[in-house]
Amino acid sequence: MNAGDPMVYAGAVGLILIGLFTVITRRNLIKIIIGLTLLDGGVNLLLVAVGYIQGRTAPIITPAHPDTARMVDPIPQALVLTAIVIGLGVTALGLGLAIRVYGHYNTLDTRKIRGLKW
Amino acid sequence: MVAALLVALPFLGAFLIPLVGMGSKRIAYSIPAIVLLADLGIALSLLPQALRAPIVVSISGWAPPLSINLYVGPLGLGLAILISLLGFLVAVYGMGYIHAEPKEKYHMLVLTLITGAIGMVLTGDIFNLFVFFEILSLSSYALTGYNRDRTGTEAAVKYLIQGSIGSAFILIGIALLYGALGTLNMADLAARITAGDPMTMFLALSFLLVGFGIEAAISPLNAWLPDAHSSAPSSVSAILSGIAIETGAYAVARIVYTVFPGQGIMFVLAIIGIVTLLMGEMAAFHQHDDVKRMLAYSSIGQMGLIVFAFGMASQAGAFAALFQLVSHTLAKGLLFLAVGYMIYRVGSRRISAFAGLGRRMPMTGTMVAIAVLSLIGVPPFTGFMSKLAVVRAGLMQHSAVYTGMVVLVLVATMIEVGYLLRFLQVLFFAVPETDEVAELPLSAALPIAILAALIIAIGIYPQMITGLLHQAAAGLVERAAYIKSVLGAL
Numbered sequence: 001m002n003a004g005d006p007m008v009y010a011g012a013v014g015l016i017l018i019g020l021f022t023v024i025t026r027r028n029l030i031k032i033i034i035g036l037t038l039l040d041g042g043v044n045l046l047l048v049a050v051g052y053i054q055g056r057t058a059p060i061i062t063p064a065h066p067d068t069a070r071m072v073d074p075i076p077q078a079l080v081l082t083a084i085v086i087g088l089g090v091t092a093l094g095l096g097l098a099i100r101v102y103g104h105y106n107t108l109d110t111r112k113i114r115g116l117k118w
Numbered sequence: 119m120v121a122a123l124l125v126a127l128p129f130l131g132a133f134l135i136p137l138v139g140m141g142s143k144r145i146a147y148s149i150p151a152i153v154l155l156a157d158l159g160i161a162l163s164l165l166p167q168a169l170r171a172p173i174v175v176s177i178s179g180w181a182p183p184l185s186i187n188l189y190v191g192p193l194g195l196g197l198a199i200l201i202s203l204l205g206f207l208v209a210v211y212g213m214g215y216i217h218a219e220p221k222e223k224y225h226m227l228v229l230t231l232i233t234g235a236i237g238m239v240l241t242g243d244i245f246n247l248f249v250f251f252e253i254l255s256l257s258s259y260a261l262t263g264y265n266r267d268r269t270g271t272e273a274a275v276k277y278l279i280q281g282s283i284g285s286a287f288i289l290i291g292i293a294l295l296y297g298a299l300g301t302l303n304m305a306d307l308a309a310r311i312t313a314g315d316p317m318t319m320f321l322a323l324s325f326l327l328v329g330f331g332i333e334a335a336i337s338p339l340n341a342w343l344p345d346a347h348s349s350a351p352s353s354v355s356a357i358l359s360g361i362a363i364e365t366g367a368y369a370v371a372r373i374v375y376t377v378f379p380g381q382g383i384m385f386v387l388a389i390i391g392i393v394t395l396l397m398g399e400m401a402a403f404h405q406h407d408d409v410k411r412m413l414a415y416s417s418i419g420q421m422g423l424i425v426f427a428f429g430m431a432s433q434a435g436a437f438a439a440l441f442q443l444v445s446h447t448l449a450k451g452l453l454f455l456a457v458g459y460m461i462y463r464v465g466s467r468r469i470s471a472f473a474g475l476g477r478r479m480p481m482t483g484t485m486v487a488i489a490v491l492s493l494i495g496v497p498p499f500t501g502f503m504s505k506l507a508v509v510r511a512g513l514m515q516h517s518a519v520y521t522g523m524v525v526l527v528l529v530a531t532m533i534e535v536g537y538l539l540r541f542l543q544v545l546f547f548a549v550p551e552t553d554e555v556a557e558l559p560l561s562a563a564l565p566i567a568i569l570a571a572l573i574i575a576i577g578i579y580p581q582m583i584t585g586l587l588h589q590a591a592a593g594l595v596e597r598a599a600y601i602k603s604v605l606g607a608l
Contacts (some may be wrong), residue, residue, distance in 0.1 A: 031280055
């Protein structure tokens with residue numbers, strides 16, 4: 001199954017790690033949310049890489065290209081589409097909440113947002 | 119196909135609310151209660167059939183593993199009944215309790231949350247499990263911040279950040295599983311799991327456990343819970359504490375029991391459960407001030423107990439875990455609902471403000487006392503029977519380590535006795551600060567009374583649900599039967 005390019009896997013793992021690092025070390029809410037989108041992007045890349053088969057094309061069956069043997073696995077691509085939509089929803093909600101946090105505290109610095117214990 | 123309605127109805131209802139709301143607001147706000155009552159009816163009517171043999175529903179006409187399937191067995195259906203019951207009661211309560219606009223969005227989000235929860239317990243596909251989990255999570259992030267106050271917004275952001283990391287981990291786990299085994303159907307995964315490279319499988323299992331562990335509030339992944347559960351509106355706290363974290367525990371159990379065989383991880387799970395239990399109860403004991411925070415920490419403790427029982431890797435353990443899950447849902451649901459109105463009446467979340475309130479509101483006070491005693495595990499309430507089941511299952515392991523852990527469970531119960539009786543003492547024996555306080559309106563009193571009645575009824579006559587729970591536990595432990603009932607339909 002695993003016929004993807006090692007570089008793609010390295011890129012995916014790299015993106016995931018950069019995303020996690022951003023979420024953990026940054027103190028600005030917007031940057032934390034950017035970190036989450038990086039994390040999501042990395043995971044999506046990993047999913048696509050899992051379904052990629054070297055030298056094959058997009059899985060679209062047309063009268064001119066009815067041969068499924070020359071296509072990559074379509075399932076991970078369907079999964080990624082779903083995951084992208086979910087990620088979009090989470091990001092939008094996160095940014096909306098960040099705006100409201102700014103309204104309450106006049107800052108996005110998590111060290112200064114101290115209504116609760118972080 | 120009727121079983122698919124269990125998921126479809128709440129989802130349809132959620133999007134009907136704004137449409138109906140253009141005509142009549144009153145009808146729109148009663149949609150959640152109507153839809154969830156219908157769900158409860160459908161689930162109960164499917165029960166006899168599911169107890170004979172699990173109902174496997176394939177969407178789109180292909181047979182599993184090609185299609186996404188719903189697996190309506192005793193476990194999934196039992197949990198769906200519990201979820202739609204509590205959801206219905208909270209929906210009735212919410213009609214009177216929620217005053218802040220936009221009310222339509224509140225009712226919509228409650229229905230989508232319950233769609234996610236019911237979908238999670240019924241689905242047979244691991245990616246579908248993730249999607250329903252995300253529907254549940256997104257709704258609960260939004261509901262946590264529903265009050266728009268400082269703490270609610272902040273708690274929602276925290277919950278969102280930690281929850282999204284969890285979701286990403288789940289997706290990584292799914293990607294690893296699919297890459298190694300080429301399937302997403304849980305029965306198919308379970309059948310092929312031994313063919314996978316052990317290292318990859320272990321990695322996938324770890325990612326999935328961490329991801330769902332965040333939702334199940336397993337220590338040390340539960341930093342979001344005390345804030346989210348205490349800052350959300352009380353009706354939402356009841357759903358989060360009574361439904362959301364339980365589905366996280368279900369997902370953990372389904373993954374370790376059905377998908378991944380192997381005893382090693384179970385023992386780790388038992389230890390994590392005990393640690394969670396002790397940390398949660400001790401943190402709750404230290405909460406002298408905020409009543410909802412105290413209940414939230416107590417939820418962490420109870421989740422620890424459930425995970426510990428799942429970690430016994432025996433049918434008796436799974437049975438005890440499910441029993442404890444039911445009794446926690448009933449008791450904590452009641453407590454958050456009742457305390458929510460008490461907070462509303464006295465205008466404060468401080469425990470000291472509740473002085474003598476139990477005598478001012480005798481009916482509500484009695485219900486709270488019932489739930490508190492059930493949480494501690496006093497007969498004749500449900501909590502006693504379920505804790506007894508956990509202790510019995512622990513001793514049936516015939517191992518010194520598990521016996522030691524059972525002792526720790528009893529120690530945790532003593533801590534529970536400490537802070538919960540302190541709360542009852544303030545409630546009933548302190549000098550009242552307030553004058554006359556009105557009792558609850560009917561829309562709040564009815565759900566609370568139903569929950570209290572169930573706690574007493576199941577406590578006195580546990581056979582009412584133990585038959586179902588035994589079958590549910592068997593469905594969890596017997597992997598071969600699960601695989602056969604899904605893939606055997608080929």
